[in-house]
Amino acid sequence: MATKASRSAARVMMAPAVILLLGWMLVPLTLTLFFSFKKYLPLRGDKWQNGLEWVGFENYSRFLSSSSFWPAVTTTLIIVLGVLIITVCLGVLLALLLDQPMWGQGVVRILVIAPFFVMPTVSALVWKNMFMDPTNGLFAHLWRFFGAEPVAWLSEASLPSIVIIVSWQWLPFATLILLTAIQSLDSEQLEAAEMDGAPALKRFAYIILPHLGRAITIVILIQTIFLLSIFAEIFVTTGGAFGSRTLTYLIFQRVLESQNIGLGSAGGVYAIILANIVAIFLMRIVGKNLDT
Amino acid sequence: MGRITLSKVTKRFGDVEVIPPLDLEINEGEFVVFVGPSGCGKSTLLRLIAGLEDVSGGVISIDGQDATATPPAKRGLAMVFQSYALYPHMSVRKNIAFPLRMAGIDKAEQDRRIDNAAKVLNLTDYIDRRPGQLSGGQRQRVAIGRAIVREPAAFLFDEPLSNLDAALRVGMRLEISELHKRLATTMVYVTHDQVEAMTMADKIVVLRAGYIEQVGSPLELYRKPKNLFVAGFIGSPKMNLISGPEAAKHNATTIGIRPEHISVSATEGMWKGRVGVSEHLGSDTFFYVHDTGLGTEMTVRLSGEVEMKSGDTVYFTPDADKIHRFDDKGLRLE
Amino acid sequence: MARSVTSQRKLINTGLAWLIGLIIFFPILWTILTSFKTEAQAINDPPIFLFFDWTLENYAIVQERSDYMRFLWNSVIIAGVSTLLGVMIAVPAAWSMAFVPSKRTKDILLWMLSTKMLPAVGVLYPIYLIFIELGILDTRVGLIVVLMLVNLPIIVWMLYTYFKEIPGEILEAARMDGASLRSEILYVLTPMAVPGIASTLLLNFILAWNEAFWTLNLTAANAAPLTAFIASYSSPEGLFYAKLSAASTMAIAPILILGWFSQKQLVRGLTFGAVK
Known part of the structure; x- marks a missing residue:
């Protein structure tokens, strides 16, 4: 189905999407790269129109050596890993459960998926105020009911709190994808294993889990990309305080709050590199899938 | 048009x-x-x-x-x-x-x-x-x-x-x-x-x-x-192709004979072999003959229902004017 | 998996699944319930589940005090127009890649995907600056463009995977039947791909509706959609639980309903066809 005529038509029809995305990628990226080598403090009167002072790699080294950098990296890692572990483990269990025959499966599915459709600002705020508030939150009521001292979740245990909120948002995604993957498993394989005398636990370990391997990898990669850049959940709950400042949030503060554009841009370049490392693995898998 | x-x-x-x-x-x-x-x-x-x-x-x-x-x-x-x-x-x-x-x-x-x-x-x-x-x-x-x-x-x-x-x-x-x-x-x-x-x-x-x-x-x-x-492509079952001394007798590198152009007898014929599988289609019967001494297994097609036991020895003869001759490049010789 | 199971097992499964389902759903349920309480009942200890004085006054107050309709309208326009624009740009591109693949098709698809993975914060300032220079900071137009670009890779990918499932022979048949490229796309491809196009629209509308980085950073008073509206409840209004709940319920209700329809496509859309 390829003639010269159709190929040239194809190029024309692809052009708008390609050009737009190329612009969307290159223009800001170039600017970020440009600013990252400059001293650029708009609050102190720097204007890009007047030319900016070239500072070489100073922003890069300052970003790395600043006292907030390593804590931000640790925070990011804790949040990403915490959410990944929780969502993948619970997701597998939940997917296995939802795959079983039951009454009202459709309704349960909807209940489980619902959090994914809640906008991040709403879920962050609802959790923060209605559940985790130390005086009126539901958890505080519960703690008091058992005679315990209520926890000021977001200030005393900010990271676990954020991990809980974000896991609640992403568990549906993991569950749904893993459920889809389980349902694509040929039931004859399981029946054959059952005939061969494999008990349920072994069937899970030797057949279901390997079958899920690819789906789990995809869940991990996609979630990592999104989790690295979570923003609203922190913006609304702690505003980056109490040790909850992630790399993304740190860069956001440098750029928009303290308006140190050069420093923030250098941080942005680091973030882009970090995301690309994850992205490469994801693209490999997706790309392989394209060939089949 | x-x-x-x-x-x-x-x-x-x-x-x-x-x-x-x-x-x-x-x-x-x-x-x-x-x-x-x-x-x-x-x-x-x-x-x-x-x-x-x-x-x-x-x-x-x-x-x-x-x-x-x-x-x-x-x-x-x-x-x-x-x-x-x-x-x-x-x-x-x-x-x-x-x-x-x-x-x-x-x-x-x-x-x-x-x-x-x-x-x-x-x-x-x-x-x-x-x-x-x-x-x-x-x-x-x-x-x-x-x-x-x-x-x-x-x-x-x-x-x-x-x-x-x-x-x-x-x-x-x-x-x-x-x-x-x-x-x-x-x-x-x-x-x-x-x-x-x-x-x-x-x-x-x-x-x-x-x-x-x-x-x-x-x-x-x-x-x-x-x-x-x-x-080999046209005709079903495929034409039998024989090369070697038997083909040389006809001044060819390879000779071909279609399964339907072979007659069979229990007592005498040009070639001899042992019956292997036979397929009965009712209107036709196909035999696969082994140990022919021709360097290849032969397929024979007879019309109608013919009984033949696996392992029987048969004699079979090609229809002389229906033999196709091919040279060493595989091209037809007239 | 069609396997026969004793009804006792089924009963246990059902109970367990419903229990977990309700726990996961509980924050949403609780928000909806609270939105119908009075402020005093909302913070009552012990909490009241169902037996409170159901009231709609929170909804009225939220609408009155914060002009909820304006934010809603911004959300609808921004999510709707950006999605429609994206699909209009993506349909021809996806047609090209699905039916006239070349050696570079795969690279282009993966490259598009890679733009989706750029961390937004990395390009925040340049976009911010460009928006100021163009005078589109805090305008719907600006957000429409950004969200369209942000979701364009997903739209192209989803349409591509749907188009891929349509046998090329049918389009060739149309060509043999004398159809021009326009007729081929309009009368043959599009009607056949309606379910795919619809779910692409739906999922991307949801994603745009919930987008909370650009909407928070590029809007102030004028173009702020519901995400920013809710964020403004952070404090001190957030301590008025009933009103917070009413505002939240209004912000998520339309999407929860749309989401139920799109749950099947969600997987395909968000995994770029890698899991179907």
Whole structure:
């Protein structure tokens, strides 16, 4: 189905999407790269129109050596890993459960998926105020009911709190994808294993889990990309305080709050590199899938 | 209407030459079948004629006009695809109407042609159904209906029967042949099934790796295969090919003898062997004979029901004037 | 998996699944319930589940005090127009890649995907600056453009995977039947791909509706959609639980309903066809 005529038509029809995305990628990226080598403090009167002072790699080294950098990296890692572990483990269990025959499966599915459709600002705020508030939150009521001292979740245990909120948002995604993957498993394989005398636990370990391997990898990669850049959940709950400042949030503060554009841009370049490392693995898998 | 001429037509995909320079003349009203094993380029050749692929070189002309650069929509040809390629969101009527709609033919004429086609193809009862509600055979007929309403210069068929079961295939084969008789329009038909080729064609084009091995009527190909490939490809069961001393006796490198041109006796004959498997079709019986001393196992076809036990010794003799002789290049010796 | 199971097992499964389902759903349920309480009942200890004085006054107050309709309208326009624009640009591109693939098709698809993975914060300032220079900071137009670009890769990918499932022979048949490229796309491809196009629209509308980085950073008073509206409840209004709940319920209700329809496509859309 390829003639010269159709190929040239194809190029024309692809052009708008390609050009737009190329612009969307290159223009800001170039600017970020440009600013990252400059001293650029708009609050102190720097204007890009007047030319900016070239500072070489100073922003890069300052970003790395600043006292907030390593804590931000640790925070990011804790949040990403915490959410990944929780969502993948619970997701597998939940997917296995939802795959079983039951009454009202459709309704349960909807209940489980619902959090994914809640906008991040709403879920962050609802959790923060209605559940985790130390005086009126539901958890505080519960703690008091058992005679315990209520926890000021977001200030005393900010990271676990954020991990809980974000896991609640992403568990549906993991569950749904893993459920889809389980349902694509040929039931004859399981029946054959059952005939061969494999008990349920072994069937899970030797057949279901390997079958899920690819789906789990995809869940991990996609979630990592999104989790690295979570923003609203922190913006609304702690505003980056109490040790909850992630790399993304740190860069956001440098750029928009303290308006140190050069420093923030250098941080942005680091973030882009970090995301690309994850992205490469994801693209490999997706790309392989394209060939089949 | 409907004369197609290919001269020096070539097709390359990247560095791979799928069709080396090829000349072919398809005459008006002729039923031409392209046959060959999978990957021989027969479908590519058809798609070149259709205009769905560009030629890499050479000229395709339709009715004397150079159509090499004409887009498929403008060539005046109709095609029936292997998967039928019906529009699933349209009723049978809309499917058949589509080419007429695209050609801007007025509604009354559209209806006349559609009703006519539906009657000819026994589609009247299903005319308002969607393709999804039809059986394979019915879908095939809709695809043909969509092709005939356009009154094209020629019909192109790309393995149209390969998705049907055996019984339906025989029926549709007959219907297409009858359609050809009635319309007398040029038809170019691609198949890998030599039985379809033999039963339907006026002219068979045997292709291998993009090369035309032989062009001729079914019986020409059967009686005088130009080379070993055609000899082996046309005819079922396959021609027995013997090389070595036995062939040398006939001044050839290889001799071929069709299973149906061998007579069998329990007592005497030219060759001797041991019966292996026998297949009883009722009208015919096939034997596979081992230990023939000819360097190859032989297939023998006898008409009617013949009882023969596995392990029996048989004598068999080829029909002397039906022996095909081939030289060391595999070409036929006259 | 069609396997026969004793009804006792089925009963246990059902109970367990419903229990977990309700726990996961509980924050949403609780928000909806609270939105119908009075402020005093909303913070009552012990919490009241169902037996409170159901009231709609929170909804009225939220609408009155914060002009909820304006934010809603911004959300609808921004999510709707950006999605529609994206699909209009993506359909021809996806047609090209699905039906006239070349050696570069795969690279282009993966490259598009890679733009989706750029961390937004990395390009925040340049976009911010460009928006100021173009005078589109805090305008719907600006957000429409950004969200369209942000979701364009997903739209192209989803349409591509749907188009891929349509046999090329059908489009070739249309070509043989005399259809021009325009007729081919309009009368044959699009009607056949309606379910795919619809789910692409739906999922991307949801994603755009919930987008909370650009909407928070590029809007102030004028173009702020519901995400920013809710964020403004952070404090001190957030301590008025009933009103917070009413505002939240209004912000998520339309999407929860749309989400139920799109749950099947969600997987395909968000995994770029890698899991179906």
